[in-house]
Amino acid sequence: MTTQIFSGLPASPGIGLGHTYIYRPRTLLPQLLGPEDAQAAPQEEWERFLEARAQVDQELVRLAERADAMVAEIFLVHREILHDKTLSQAVRRHIQAGLHATAATQQAIVELAQSLAELGDEYFASRSADVRDVGQRLLAHLSKDSRAHALAHLPRNTVLIAEELTAFDITHLSPDHVVGIGLLNSAPTAHTAILARSLGLPMVCGLSPEVLQLPFGRLAILDGIQGRLFVDPDQETLESYQDTRDRLRRFRVRAEEHAQEPAITLDRIPVPVQVNINNRQDLLTASGSGADGVGLLRTEYLLRDRDALPDAQEQLAAYLEVARHFPNRPLTVRLLDLGGDKPLAFLPVPQEPNPFLGLRGIRYLLHHPEILRTQLEALVRLAVEAPVSQVRILIPMVSKVSEVRRTLAALAEMPRAQELRRSGRLRLGVLVEVPSAAVLADKLAPLVDFLSIGTNDLAQYMLAADRSNSAVAALASAMDPSVLRVMAQTVQAGQVHEIPVAICGEFASDPSVVPLLLGLGIGELSVVAPAVALVKHAVRQTHVAQARRLAEQALRCARAQEVHRLLERIRAQQ
């Protein structure tokens, strides 16, 4: 039997080994459920609909409560669709025309989904999936014969293959039985992928339509790291993947056991592994993660759902809340990173054709010095009061040396700031995320106390590719040698001026790139909470002197693919 290999996009990491199950849902077609034999009583049917709607509402509230902020938002939007008056009016109309509640709901959902799908604009057209998702939940309560049933009773070790799954489908999967998911139509940024990652289910998107013709029960490997599906793999591939899967499992188990211990490389170099925090909801997972401090506190969450900028007192209270979870460890706070891509109702935000190249980060703050002053005041007071080892202020979006000088001048105006900085309680650093800052790092380093590399934006600006545009997102890889070279340049500037160079950003959260980062000379890592244990474990397996040779090779590469292969070879040796 020959192996069939399908390539797609990696959407949720991990390896799944099992048997194919091709899921072809009954499509929601209007003719599927006709008027039933018995005459429907409109009032009763309408009450059945209201009851189903109340049940779905509770279901969505429960799902939102259990999910993290990003996932919760999906369910809250679906809740809004559930209660939409256009939907309920359509259902009511069909019930009054003689349909049973189930058929009326199906009819209404199909119509509304269809009218959205016909829109010319792709974003709005694809919202029809959200309408169908809500419809599915309603129909699951109205009729016993539902999709939920099919997915809740899958055989063990299922590699689930489908055209597309909805958030509803994913939340009804039996996670003990499904080992991996392969999809045709989804994207790694879709709701489905976010949910799969939160459940730790490996997923690959963008597979070719042929996979839907595959037979059931075939041996399959789903590689959510490289984005591949192998069907009927040969013995050698299977064994190698079994090894990888078992290694990943052991890696995870061992990593979690030692999460609270410091990360020290094989050649006895301690590497602080810190955590990135986006909002208050992150606090609990972050504080229990074993992180050696906060490497990046994004402060924009302070402005969410507000109608005025919080004053220094209120900001201080919010920062102290974070500080209390990280006693005697550093707390790095990024100054407000505002701009045209994050509009706020109460702040004058410029309307720009290209906000990512516009008035953002420190540029915006220097235009609105009162906002900068308020935040600096809160942070200086934090350095006095907080139980942390030090407060680090991170300046976002620096592209010019003068921006750092002006921020320093604003800080110097704060009472006690100079004294706190001299004593090391308060530190100021540059977030290196614009190529010009990386190239001029040797001019920035003498002015500040640390540098931190923001890989997401650095890669995006370096390669002139928008990460949110799926047509070019793959170009914006931090693994690209061009990005690695300016990272190396930044590290060198830090070493010459004897200040630490850290890395924050998604790149550092992948344990497999840790040898490369340490080899480049990065001294501190800041990662998302779920990755802290894994990254610490990867640090413990790294020998920095050897990693340096790896980094030298990587810097000589011409393509990101070559760097990937280098790292794969390292992994194979471990």
Place this chain on the structure above:
Amino acid sequence: MSRPRPPHPQPGPEGPASCSRTVTVQEPMGLHLRTGKAIVQTANRFQARIAIRNLDQDVGPVDAKSILQIMQLQARQGHRLELVAQGPDARPALEALAQIFAQPGEPAPPS
């Protein structure tokens, strides 16, 4: 197939209780589901009937109290939307909604 029928506030005898306002979509992602949710929730706080028209796409008017109808506007960044409200609290309703779209340099008055 019957499409959702949006109510269109008629300038009728209630004349003075009807008012309108034009706003511009600022968000780079356009008027997406999350903002749609905010509009519906704000609109539902008022009794007034509120309709929205996308002046740049010539779509609408649609009902501001329905997220599904708002999606029909296909409003992208830079599109101008006309909000028309009718009812006893038409004016405060429009002011609250305009906050969601607040113009650069001239923030909407606090509600």
